[in-house]
Amino acid sequence: MGLYESLRAKHGPVAPVLLDGGLPAWIVLGYREILEVAGTPSRFSRDSRTWRWFKEGRVPPDFPLLPMIAWQPVCLFLDGAERDRLRLAVTDSLERFNRRGIRRQITRSAHQLIDSFADRGEADLVGEFSEQLPMLVLTQLLGMPDEYGPRLVEASRDMVAGTDTSVASNEFIVETLQQLVRRKRGNPGHDITSWLIEHSSQLTDEEVWNHLRVILIAANETTVNLLKSTLRMVLTDPRCHASLAGGQMTLPDVVEQVLWSEPPLMTIPGRWAAVDTEVGGQKVEAGDMLLLGLAAGNHDPAVRPDPTVPLHGNRSHLAFSSGPQECPGQNIGRAITDTAIDTLLARLPDVGLSIPEEELRWKSGWMTRHLISLPVTFTRPRSSGTDGGSGPAAGLPVPSALPSAPAPALVPLPAQAPAPVPVPAQAPRRRVRRWDSLKAWLRIR
Numbered sequence: 316m317g318l319y320e321s322l323r324a325k326h327g328p329v330a331p332v333l334l335d336g337g338l339p340a341w342i343v344l345g346y347r348e349i350l351e352v353a354g355t356p357s358r359f360s361r362d363s364r365t366w367r368w369f370k371e372g373r374v375p376p377d378f379p380l381l382p383m384i385a386w387q388p389v390c391l392f393l394d395g396a397e398r399d400r401l402r403l404a405v406t407d408s409l410e411r412f413n414r415r416g417i418r419r420q421i422t423r424s425a426h427q428l429i430d431s432f433a434d435r436g437e438a439d440l441v442g443e444f445s446e447q448l449p450m451l452v453l454t455q456l457l458g459m460p461d462e463y464g465p466r467l468v469e470a471s472r473d474m475v476a477g478t479d480t481s482v483a484s485n486e487f488i489v490e491t492l493q494q495l496v497r498r499k500r501g502n503p504g505h506d507i508t509s510w511l512i513e514h515s516s517q518l519t520d521e522e523v524w525n526h527l528r529v530i531l532i533a534a535n536e537t538t539v540n541l542l543k544s545t546l547r548m549v550l551t552d553p554r555c556h557a558s559l560a561g562g563q564m565t566l567p568d569v570v571e572q573v574l575w576s577e578p579p580l581m582t583i584p585g586r587w588a589a590v591d592t593e594v595g596g597q598k599v600e601a602g603d604m605l606l607l608g609l610a611a612g613n614h615d616p617a618v619r620p621d622p623t624v625p626l627h628g629n630r631s632h633l634a635f636s637s638g639p640q641e642c643p644g645q646n647i648g649r650a651i652t653d654t655a656i657d658t659l660l661a662r663l664p665d666v667g668l669s670i671p672e673e674e675l676r677w678k679s680g681w682m683t684r685h686l687i688s689l690p691v692t693f694t695r696p697r698s699s700g701t702d703g704g705s706g707p708a709a710g711l712p713v714p715s716a717l718p719s720a721p722a723p724a725l726v727p728l729p730a731q732a733p734a735p736v737p738v739p740a741q742a743p744r745r746r747v748r749r750w751d752s753l754k755a756w757l758r759i760r
Contacts, residue, residue, distance in 0.1 A: 319344055319611035328615070329595030332606070334681075335379055335477070338368050340604040341597065342582065346615035346633065348595040349607050352586050353638035356394045359586035359605060361640060363392055366587050367602030379477040380681070382485040384584045384604075389525045391640065398639070400516050405526055406643045408510035412456065417647065418654045424451040425658040433662065433696055437669065440546055440659075440689040446472075448655055449538040449648075453531060456647075458506030459495055467491070471532050472539075476680045488531070492524040530644060536683065537635075538648040540579035543686045545570055545652050546659075550691065551672045558625075566653045568627050575626050578634035579648075581610040582682050585636075609633045666693040 319342075322330040328345025343349050352359045364386045368374050374381065386392050390401035428447055432438040450464040450471075470484040495508055500520070503509035507530065511523045518526070548555050548569060555572075558564035564572075585607035588599045599605070612633045614622055626632075635642035659666065669692045676687045 316610065316614060319608055319614070323611065327596050328617075329597040329599075329605075331597075334604075336373075336375070338373065338604075340606055341599060342606040342608050342611075343585065343595065344608045344611040344615070345595055346612040346618045349609070349612040349633055350637055351594060352605055353607065353636055353640065356589075356639060358589055358592050360394055360589040361392050361398070361586060362386065362394060363584075363587055363604075365589065365602055366604050367600075368604075370602065377479075377482060379479065379481050380584070382474050382481050383477070383682075387525045387529075388519075388522050389529050391529055394639075401518070401522065401526065402639075402643065404511055404514040404516040404518055405530070407514060408507045409530075409644050409647065411510055414650070417452075417456075417650055420455060421448075421452055421651050421654040422658050424448055424455075425655045426662070427451070429659060429662050436695045437690070437692045440691055441543055441686055442688065444655075444659070445542040445546065445689070446539050448542065449535050449651055452651055453534055456507055457495070457527060457531065458499060458504050458508045459491075463491065467531065468535070471535050475532065475536050475682060477682075488528055489524065492527045492531070493520075495527070496520050496524045533642065534644050534647060537579035537642070537645075538651050540683060540685065541570065541573060541648055542652045542655060543689065544573045544577045544579070546656060547675070547686060547689060548573055549656060549660075550666070550668050550689070564625075564627060566656060567649065570649055570652050571628070571630060571632070572625060574634035575613050575629070575632045576622065577684075578609045578613060578632065580634075580682055581608070581684055583607050583609060583636065584682075607633075607636065609636065662696060663693040666691050 322332075322342065323344045328343065328348045330342050330344060332340055332342045334340050343352050363369070363384050366374075366384075388401075390398045390405060393401065425444075425448060428444050428451070432443050438444065446468060447464065450468045451461055454461050454464050454467070467488065470487050473484040474481045474488070496512070497520075499506075499508045499512055503512065508523065508527060511518055511526060549559070549566075555564065555569055559566070559569065583606065584604070586605045588601050588603045588605065590601050592599050594605075613619070635645040669690045675689070678685045678687055
């Protein structure tokens with residue numbers, strides 16, 4: 316945020332920046348300017364093929380940001396009627412899931428992860444929980460075996476970070492999803508992949524796996540960061556703790572506050588100028604690239620003069636972008652976050668940070684800011700069961716693994732397919748009493 320504010324102070328709401336390799340671009344820092352750029356596709360296109368440095372051949376094939384900005388046949392890189400056709404297939408497929416069913420699946424996956432460290436009395440809620448759970452859920456929603464999750468977590472994180480191996484990571488994800496689409500063409504199931512294939516928009520195989528890639532990468536990256544940041548706030552912010560305990564806030568309120576203060580994606584590769592134009596006092600030429608500074612926009616003093624004032628119930632933040640390309644799967648990320656934390660606190664009600672808050676460390680990239688670890692301690696529970704109200708299915712036994720998907724397993728990738736992740740055995744179930752402090756306020760109804 317210090318960098319964004321120094322750019323704002325020097326250049327105003329739109330500032331010039333350099334990408335890897337010294338390629339010039341603009342970063343949009345102002346709240347209103349982001350809405351302007353995101354909401355006027357006639358001036359600011361999503362078609363990255365119009366980028367002048369692509370046209371002039373100045374972007375090398377190993378450019379580390381290429382997996383995130385190279386044009387693909389997906390709604391994210393299109394405008395107009397073609398974007399509408401493809402986006403309809405995505406939104407329709409995402410909306411076919413039953414919300415109660417998704418939350419039940421999230422709860423079961425959360426219990427599975429908690430079982431792996433509950434008996435130790437300590438854990439790292441980044442590496443052992445937050446970075447694993449979203450992909451566990453997403454692989455199920457896409458109709459993939461959940462043992463592919465760990466490898467996909469590593470590949471997606473590497474790709475978004477724009478490292479030297481990001482291109483290879485992207486190739487692994489693409490090959491995995493291409494195999495999935497071939498399988499589902501012959502044997503569809505109750506999953507997003509099958510619904511995209513069957514949709515009336517008649518997507519090609521290339522369009523299907525490209526959209527699956529977008530869903531997988533965007534949903535995992537944003538949800539992992541949102542889950543980590545919300546957990547940190549619940550565990551470290553005394554105002555948040557007091558508001559939850561006193562009923563002034565609910566857990567979904569905390570999630571929205573985090574989306575304002577620390578959006579999962581700080582900056583996104585946003586638009587390419589379709590014409591010579593002006594925005595935020597800067598003259599932008601046709602073919603220029605503009606990054607959307609979502610975190611900077613959320614902290615724009617022109618619309619939020621006091622960032623310490625809570626914004627309960629206010630969803631006008633920019634965490635999921637805005638305009639025709641606003642994230643269609645944002646509610647899945649919200650559901651994973653608040654359901655996962657509710658489950659964690661139900662199992663480990665006295666969980667607390669094991670180091671001083673000031674010792675927490677982050678790693679920053681061009682799009683994201685990652686909390687590296689969140690070490691906690693807690694009283695080892697005598698039972699891994701539920702309290703009868705917030706467990707996987709209102710008191711049903713907690714399974715030791717996710718329910719097997721009806722779809723067949725993927726063909727293992729040569730020398731790359733991950734080995735199945737062993738699931739530790741659970742302790743015998745015993746009915747436990749309700750915890751009557753935070754639980755009453757955090758239960759998801």
